[in-house]
Amino acid sequence: MKKKLLALALAATMIFSLVACGGGGSGDSTGSGDNVTITIFNSKSEIQDQFEELANTYSDTHPGVTIEVYYSSDTVSAHLATKYASNDPYTISMVDAKDVYSLGAEHALDLSDQEWVKDTNYAIKIGDAVCGFPVCIEARGLMYNADAIKNITGEDFDPATCKTTEDFTALLDKLVAGGMEAPVGIMKEDWSLAAHYFQEIYEEQPDPEAFVQSLYGGSADLANNERFNSMMDTFDVLKKYNYAAASPVAAEREVSEQKLAEGEIAFMFGGNWDWSLIKDFNEEANLGMMPVPQSTADDYNTKLVGGGSKYFFIDSSDNTSEAQVAAAKDFLNWWVYEADGNAFVTESCALVPAFGNINADTLDPLSISVKDYADQGLLVDNYNYDPDDHYSIVGASMQKYLAGDVDRAGLAKEVENYWKSVTPVEH
């Protein structure tokens, strides 16, 4: 009998602990009284520390509002899928443009009545509803280390003198002659090669949408496409002068960024987000961004490619209470209109603000370059409607090309075949 009791007691404890574990987590953040907790999903790893710091101080200026910040290294859509599947969405989620288009219609709150809408050109609309709040502006191009170039050539580097592939090659030869053995770094990551570099081939077509449709339809002829060839000509040059030419697909991003920061190499294709890594190696690095040099008759070799990047949306489901929605809207207004909100964006996070009213004099050198191009209207728009597996599959083809396992005609064929095999993305 005693044993039976003991067993029962044990069983009871187990059930109890099970229930206790299962009960937490969801839904009890609706808040009692004036206290409300909002959850923010941050998908930019480089500003996670700043967000966590903000979570500690935000309630000082906003009594009764607590912020909880989460980060995941998973793909954004994969991570949000698990949150929605468990009925536990974030109040505010930071996602990529394509995720706003795919999730927004069902899950995002319409923000068209908000004051900030008039202060930005980058908000995302789905139908008449404003669903995406632009977090920042980001642009892609060639990063250069001005000091490293000046040390060898002896003159200040002016990107405007280096527009064509020939100019660029001549400059690289000069650097090599001056003692910089291999002046270029190439990131082997599939997102960099496909979603950033190869993507410019679509984005710099006269009509990107029509071009992508012709890829789906199979009528596009990449191998004879002018943009494809001018971009790949430059890529061949980058490849030739790559410091990791011996095994290019083993190059590690951190190592390449460090070399750029310390002036061991002078050029690398990337974007202003790379500063967050570069600053860890050399906070004083005198860097800048310039368009990818191309021998082309049009003016795409004078423009960076980019625009709004990363968007906040507020969850519209029943899991988010009215108090939470109000606090979330407040947070977005704080971001745009309050001094400490602006300081958080431009100073703590070093983001290029997507709102005209925010002053941004204190940015890092790469972001200042981007802002210059943006202010002069020299940004080519992002094309945001790639199929989800584009970066991985075209990225694999680009890696093969980078490693020399496929020639240019083969690369064109692989990319064409990929586009023919996927279902067009509706938008």
Next chain:
Amino acid sequence: MNTNTMSYKTKQYLMFAGITTFVFGAVVIIPFIYGLYLTFTSWDGVAKTKPFVGMANYTSTFADSAFWTALGRTLFYSVIAVILVNVVAFILAFLVTSGVKGQNFFRAGFFVPNLIGGIVLGYIWKFVFNRALVSIGSALGSTTLSTSLLSTTGGAMFCLIVVSVWQYAGYMMLIYVAGFMSVSNDVIEAAKIDGCTNMQTITHISVPLMVSSFVQCLFLTITRCFMVYDVNLSLTNGEPYNSSVLAAMHVYNTAFTYKNYGTGQAEALILFIVCAIIGVAQVYIGKKAEVSA
């Protein structure tokens, strides 16, 4: 008290296995059935609606050449890794039961890799292959060694196998050690008296008596190799150019990264069936080979 009634048996069952059954049902059986249902929908993982599409996901699974390539690659990886893990583990087990000095220390030492999680292990070895070996290679002036193994298609698979063997051999060694210890000294002695050499004692006495260890080890290594994901993710992440994507990683990518949840689920089901068939067949054949002294 009558212990043969239905109600008594039910009570006994509930008392001893009730909670386990409940938990097993909640975290394995129900999700499995729900997953089966999802293979008939074109759900993308987030949408509120789950449109029913019949067998479409299975058709696209059969048409997905990348999946079959990944499955074939997994088969190749598993065959080699399973053989190597077991051979190495068996040899280690023999060595640490043969009475060498400090054998307990060696047992612990060989087991340690298994205590490091797959993700961490992958990053450690990535460093070894990408940096350590490359620096040694360039110091020696050898061109083959100074390019990272992980950047070639064959090399990446080779690295995966090496790391798996290193990770699992220690664990399997423990099971073989237990097998060696369970062979009673009487029969070994009898064999010696009858004039067996050491080699003959192992092949004719020890091995037949520890078949159950082999069955266990093979089962564990086969299922683990087929389902491997963590080492694959942190060591190669499918690179170079998706040439080291194993089946589990392909399933994850299809379901979550490419947002074809239904297709990914259908592919997972096929992977499960393949594993189940191989696992059950192997246990069945292994059991038949068991003998007792």
